[in-house]
Amino acid sequence: MNVTLPNSETGISQALDLLRAPNARLVSIFGSTGDHHERYVHYLIDVNSREYRMFSSVVTGPIPSATPISPAAAWYERELHDQYGIECVGHPDPRPLLFHENWPENVHPMIDDVTHVPWAEGQYQFLKVQGAGVCEVPVGPIHAGIIEPGHFRFSVVGDTVLHLELRHFYTHKGTEKLFEGTPVIDGVMIAESVSGDNCFSHAVAYCQAIESAFGISVPPRAQALRLIGLELERMIAHIADVGAMCGDVGFNVPAAYTARIKETLLRASTRFFGTRFWRGMAVPGGVTRDFSSADTGEFGRMVAAAAGDFAEMARLILHTSSVQNRFESTGILTAEIARQTGVVGPVARASGIRLDVRCDHPSGRYRDINVDVPLYKYGDVLARARIRIDETAISMRLIHETLKQLPAGSVLVSVPLSENAEAWSAVESPRGELLYWVRIRDGKIARCHIKSPSFQNWPALPVAMPGNIIADFPLINKSFNLSYSGSDR
Amino acid sequence: MIGDAVERSLRSPQVLISVSELFSNAAGSRMPDVQPDLLTDEVARRVVAACPTSALKVDEAAGRTHLILNYGECIACSRCVAAGNGAFRYAERVARCGVRKKALIRRWDIQRRAEVVQDEPALSQAAEQIRSLVGRALNIRQVDAGSCNGCAGEILALTNPYYDLERFGIHFVASPKHADMLLVTGPVTRNMAAALKLAYDAVPSPKLVVAVGACGCSGGIFAGSHAVVGPVDAVIPVDGYIPGCPPTPSMLLTGIAHVLRPLLLPSRRRTA
Incomplete structure (x- = not known):
């Protein structure tokens, strides 16, 4: 289907044309409203893994869907419709995404009044797989373990999965709307509650966006401390993931062992920074806590000991034949599918796609250093485990080198509070590219869009499932380890 | 190489935290x-x-x-x-864990x-209560009703070798039908309200519900959002509240013990 766009909306066609190019990768599509309530659509595209390019256009009617050109756009355009009521013509699956049957069809929270939204009823239509012996297995939203809620609908024949359909957004909290009207210095507290296990990455990405909007330079020592926090968060996430993957193949000893290593790092954070997860550390303008030179040595030793302990256990894990048997060739995400779905982070790097914000779009301290990016090409559970094991060692080295050359000086500068500006900033969170786009009016957030790596990666998981047995799903899911809350927001 | 991993684990240092150190420890919670x-x-x-x-x-x-x-x-x-x-x-x-909302x-x-001491909960006995759990059995089903996963991560940490929840006979179970207690995290979202009610109804009586974290207790930073119904007690009855953003594993354990207190008092045990 073709949509004829008015001349004022050429930004859309420019973005769609660029998305056809092999060197372009869709980062995000999102909406906003202007000062006179007019709706805008924004396309953020990464060109050559070097430059983020933004295309914006006012929207007056239906717009052509980018999904037939780049499947990576599928969820963004469904979200765009849910939030702003912008119809994307030609979208292969225009069902609501954020809102379930309880939400009335014609209420779009970013443009409509949502003080009293009535409860609606309806029936969600899953894709029906038909044929002899096909069974449906519904799983969730409440799962067997201590994890976040989401629904998985498997169509199986015997043990083998033919099709998996995701139904998420059970933890949708209207977070992007909550930012609106929040003073810029308070917004970081919302950012920290988007995905609890990656709270420092979210805080830093938000703060960098604010700093970029106001043109503030963060003191070098604060930049170094942020790097330490980001790499520590990555280490903790990767160590826990590898342990949880062992737990999912019934190898409980390394699962408990890595949980212990993770706890030592959380306790080290408590000892030196007074916070287990670095909450409250990053604020616009820098960080809130510093540490003495005596403490840097002890902190560095604790991190190195934890990383060394993990490396040794990881070696034993990878040499265990039952682990090899379960990890190898399980849940393969091919490079082609990975590219089409636009996946980021460890999942992309395990499928041979070299993407890392720390190298491609460095900010802060990352501008001055080189980061090794490990790459595996098989895209199976084993590759995703290896990526995490390798990256843990790299993160430890980055922390070690940063501690050795910690710049002197202050860690916080003041931030102007009443200006109008717009900017974005990205960090490489443990799950991949995390980007905040902010629009500030009179010192308050007028719009904040979060490109979450989990939102980008979830649609790729069902593609890695067919042909695998249903008993391997927890393992494959864990090897992606995506955040529900980070995606649902 | 399974044996190698087991051997390395057996040689690792003992890290179990003692009960007295564990009780209501809020280090790192920033409360x-x-x-x-x-x-x-x-x-x-x-x-x-x-x-x-x-x-x-x-x-x-x-x-x-x-x-x-x-x-x-x-x-x-x-x-x-x-x-x-x-x-x-x-x-x-922070000893006010697992207490009534007031x-x-x-x-x-x-x-x-x-x-101003208004309604001092009997908290001094909490360490004793944790000890009194030893040898009993409590099955907990955790329900994430819309959290950011911060609280869920700390609940999971209760099972690590530092806290070792199993030493108190406390287990996390897969089904609400096997549970004595629901440990509910998060502000209850519109999209989770129905599932939370179903899970609550599936728990056999008598049952206990504990609301976890600032979001579970009050909606936290998400209070008032169009996509959020409210705190846990907006949807199901709650027996005890554990504050924190997120609460530390020690605060969680203290809260669980405190909610059980009326059931563990000798005079009430037979009739409960």
């Missing part, structure tokens, strides 16, 4: 505590202005000025610690510079 002798009108005014939620309030009824701290609404942002001129500091212990609220008389 605030008040030094009443440093409390002034000026400090109270500043911390109330700094608080991003309504956890801190000044109550001027009846000719007295009280400072109110509601732990249930505190997102542990530590702004009061920064603005409080020494009168606010990080709490080493007991989450503390009050200080600013003129007298002293805490």
Whole structure:
């Protein structure tokens, strides 16, 4: 289907044309409203893994869907419709995404009044797989373990999965709307509650966006401390993931062992920074806590000991034949599918796609250093485990080198509070590219869009499932380890 | 190589935390505590202005000025610690875990510079209560009703070798049908409200419900969102509240023990 766009909306066609190019990768599509309530659509595209390019256009009617050109756009355009009521013509699956049957069809929270939204009823239509012996297995939203809620609908024949359909957004909290009207210095507290296990990455990405909007330079020592926090968060996430993957193949000893290593790092954070997860550390303008030179040595030793302990256990894990048997060739995400779905982070790097914000779009301290990016090409559970094991060692080295050359000086500068500006900033969170786009009016957030790596990666998981047995799903899911809350927001 | 991994694990140091150290330990939670002798009108005014939620309030009824701290609404942002001129500091212990909603609220008389003790929960016995759990069995089903996963991560940490919840006979179970207690995290979202109700109905009676974290207790930073119904007690009855953003594993365990207290008292045990 073709949509004829008015001349004022050429930004859309420019973005769609660029998305056809092999060197372009869709980062995000999102909406906003202007000062006179007019709706805008924004396309953020990464060109050559070097430059983020933004295309914006006012929207007056239906717009052509980018999904037939780049499947990576599928969820963004469904979200765009849910939030702003912008119809994307030609979208292969225009069902609501954020809102379930309880939400009335014609209420779009970013443009409509949502003080009293009535409860609606309806029936969600899953894709029906038909044929002899096909069974449906519904799983969730409440799962067997201590994890976040989401629904998985498997169509199986015997043990083998033919099709998996995701139904998420059970933890949708209207977070992007909550930012609106929040003073810029308070917004970081919302950012920290988007995905609890990656709270420092979210805080830093938000703060960098604010700093970029106001043109503030963060003191070098604060930049170094942020790097330490980001790499520590990555280490903790990767160590826990590898342990949880062992737990999912019934190898409980390394699962408990890595949980212990993770706890030592959380306790080290408590000892030196007074916070287990670095909450409250990053604020616009820098960080809130510093540490003495005596403490840097002890902190560095604790991190190195934890990383060394993990490396040794990881070696034993990878040499265990039952682990090899379960990890190898399980849940393969091919490079082609990975590219089409636009996946980021460890999942992309395990499928041979070299993407890392720390190298491609460095900010802060990352501008001055080189980061090794490990790459595996098989895209199976084993590759995703290896990526995490390798990256843990790299993160430890980055922390070690940063501690050795910690710049002197202050860690916080003041931030102007009443200006109008717009900017974005990205960090490489443990799950991949995390980007905040902010629009500030009179010192308050007028719009904040979060490109979450989990939102980008979830649609790729069902593609890695067919042909695998249903008993391997927890393992494959864990090897992606995506955040529900980070995606649902 | 399974044996190698087991051997390495067996040679690793013992890290189990003792019960007395565990009890209500809030280190790293960034929850605030008040030094009443440093409390002034000026400090109270500043911390109330700094608080991003309504956890801190000044109550001027009846000719007295009280400072109110509601732990249930505190997102542990530590702004009061920064603005409080020494009168606010990080709490080493937060004993108000697993208590009734009213007991989450503390009050200080600013003129007298002293805490107004209204409804002191019997917290001194909590360490003893944790000990009394040993050898019993409690099955818990955790339900994430829309959290950011911060609380869920700390609940999971309870199973690590530092806290080793299993030593108290406490297990996490896969089905609400096997559970004695629901441990509910998060503000209840519109999209999770129905599932939470179903899970609650599936737990056999008698059952206990514990609301976890600032979001579970009050909605936290998500209170008022169009996509959120409210705190846990907006949807199902709650027996105890554990504050924190997120609460530490020690605070979680203290809260679980506290909710069980009435059931463990010898006089009540037979009739319960």
